[in-house]
Amino acid sequence: MASSSLPLHHPSHCLISNRQLKGSNYGWSPLPRYTVPTKDAVKGIRIQPIKAKAATEAPPFSLFQPPEAEGSASELEPADPDFYKIGYVRSMRAYGIEFKEGPDGFGVYASKDVEPLRRARVIMEIPLELMLTVSQKLPWMFFPDIVPVGHPIFDIINSTDPETDWDLRLACLLLYAFDREDNFWQLYGDFLPSADECPSLLLASEEELSELQNPNLASTMREQQRRALKFWEKNWHSGVPLKIKRLARDPERFIWALSMAQSRCIGMQMRIGALVQDANMLIPYADMLNHSFEPNCFFHWRFKDRMLEVMINAGKRIKKGDEMTVNYMSGQQNDLLMQRYGFSSPVNPWDVIQFSGNARIHLDSFLSVFNISGLPEEYYHNSRLSNDGDTFVDGAIIAAARTLSTWSDGDVPPIPSMERRSVKELQEECRQMLAVYPTNSKQDQKILDSMSDASRTLEAAIKYRLHRKLFVEKVMQALDIYQERMLF
Ligand SMILES: C[S@@+](CC[C@H](N)C(=O)[O-])C[C@H]1O[C@@H](n2cnc3c(N)ncnc32)[C@H](O)[C@@H]1O
Numbered sequence: 001m002a003s004s005s006l007p008l009h010h011p012s013h014c015l016i017s018n019r020q021l022k023g024s025n026y027g028w029s030p031l032p033r034y035t036v037p038t039k040d041a042v043k044g045i046r047i048q049p050i051k052a053k054a055a056t057e058a059p060p061f062s063l064f065q066p067p068e069a070e071g072s073a074s075e076l077e078p079a080d081p082d083f084y085k086i087g088y089v090r091s092m093r094a095y096g097i098e099f100k101e102g103p104d105g106f107g108v109y110a111s112k113d114v115e116p117l118r119r120a121r122v123i124m125e126i127p128l129e130l131m132l133t134v135s136q137k138l139p140w141m142f143f144p145d146i147v148p149v150g151h152p153i154f155d156i157i158n159s160t161d162p163e164t165d166w167d168l169r170l171a172c173l174l175l176y177a178f179d180r181e182d183n184f185w186q187l188y189g190d191f192l193p194s195a196d197e198c199p200s201l202l203l204a205s206e207e208e209l210s211e212l213q214n215p216n217l218a219s220t221m222r223e224q225q226r227r228a229l230k231f232w233e234k235n236w237h238s239g240v241p242l243k244i245k246r247l248a249r250d251p252e253r254f255i256w257a258l259s260m261a262q263s264r265c266i267g268m269q270m271r272i273g274a275l276v277q278d279a280n281m282l283i284p285y286a287d288m289l290n291h292s293f294e295p296n297c298f299f300h301w302r303f304k305d306r307m308l309e310v311m312i313n314a315g316k317r318i319k320k321g322d323e324m325t326v327n328y329m330s331g332q333q334n335d336l337l338m339q340r341y342g343f344s345s346p347v348n349p350w351d352v353i354q355f356s357g358n359a360r361i362h363l364d365s366f367l368s369v370f371n372i373s374g375l376p377e378e379y380y381h382n383s384r385l386s387n388d389g390d391t392f393v394d395g396a397i398i399a400a401a402r403t404l405s406t407w408s409d410g411d412v413p414p415i416p417s418m419e420r421r422s423v424k425e426l427q428e429e430c431r432q433m434l435a436v437y438p439t440n441s442k443q444d445q446k447i448l449d450s451m452s453d454a455s456r457t458l459e460a461a462i463k464y465r466l467h468r469k470l471f472v473e474k475v476m477q478a479l480d481i482y483q484e485r486m487l488f
Pocket residue numbers: 104105106107191192193198199263264287288289290291292340341342343344
């Protein structure tokens with residue numbers, strides 16, 4: 001299933017190079033306002049119209065000027081006179097940011113400098129009615145309620161397990177939304193990456209999977225591809241009603257939608273009346289944010305008017321042009337990032353090396369050599385203790401502190417000769433791990449540098465194996481530094 005040959009006929013194909021979503025200091029809506037159907041159609045989750053104030057021309061706030069009352073949407077935007085007439089119209093708003101293409105596909109970038117702030121600051125507000133939402137538990141709910149009971153897609157979604165199949169369900173809802181006349185997602189689809197632009201391993205060919213140089217991950221992905229294919233065959237094959245076939249005429253179309261659901265879904269807790277539900281959501285614009293393990297933004301669900309806020313962390317200094325990021329997954333190794341999002345990181349602080357020998361080094365000494373503070377779950381580099389310009393400690397060293405075999409026994413100090421022996425043994429294990437790979441990190445880098453028009457999946461696969469090797473190499477380097485700097 002070569003991703004480059006996918007015969008997708010999604011509008012994203014033609015418009016992707018135009019993914020110019022330009023934010024500004026002012027509230028904006030790059031797409032025409034979408035009118036959410038009222039009563040009769042809004043069955044899944046009922047939303048209340050927000051009480052907007054009288055229309056004023058007060059300018060919306062910028063990154064520099066926080067809203068007077070935190071979280072009050074009505075303070076931020078002039079009331080829309082049509083709002084009262086229509087009842088359910090709200091649009092997305094963005095402040096001091098722009099959407100543009102970067103090294104990791106589309107991303108969100110600051111269009112102004114921001115001084116560190118004492119309070120978190122809103123940069124985007126996205127109303128519920130623009131999202132596609134499926135609850136994770138029964139009774140299953142979805143929003144917007146665009147699927148009539150008895151429609152084949154309703155039955156397909158209903159036949160899945162809400163707790164394990166959230167991605168299949170969301171993919172169905174996405175495909176259905178694309179098919180619905182005047183649905184917001186028909187337009188937003190123009191901003192989604194096409195199959196060729198998407199690094200998801202669900203779209204990887206057998207050869208691309210082999211480039212991971214990780215048979216376990218390759219076989220997990222094969223299994224996931226089979227699951228997707230089986231679902232497509234069960235629901236879209238010749239036996240099913242004709243009208244639904246157009247949603248995913250070929251398996252590639254469905255698998256692309258599934259990869260969108262997996263790589264762009266945001267999990268949120270929603271309260272509907274007295275019922276608290278975990279929900280999986282496709283949230284337009286917020287899904288343009290790329291990942292970082294040291295993010296400058298986070299999501300906040302504003303319950304009272306059912307808006308997702310993207311906020312800058314308090315205390316963060318942002319420079320114009322900086323990328324705005326969120327943390328997709330804390331506590332997960334690169335394998336999981338690859339499975340779900342199709343990318344990995346050489347500085348994932350949660351990556352793990354399975355050491356099998358008995359060699360152990362002294363934990364407290366290792367932490368103090370690298371100025372790592374905090375408890376294991378929250379280790380951080382205490383840069384105030386480091387020399388200026390010391391850039392060696394990154395996420396990989398934090399991961400090393402967690403994953404190296406260590407010992408610590410009250411105030412018992414390390415014995416130098418034993419520490420050196422342990423360092424050698426641990427490094428030897430690392431060397432053996434690296435020797436198993438058919439290529440080394442330099443060769444991988446060279447291959448990447450020489451690939452000008454390789455598929456995104458192939459590039460992601462080679463980067464993944466490179467990141468693994470860079471991590472193991474960095475751990476070996478850290479062990480060298482440890483034995484040089486260790487105090488006795
Ligand atoms: C939620 S989307 C973010 C927007 C996306 N970049 C786009 O072009 O629309 C998630 C996808 O962005 C890419 N991505 C996000 N963070 C990344 C990172 N730190 N490194 C590499 N790719 C990243 C991956 O392709 C991932 O599947």
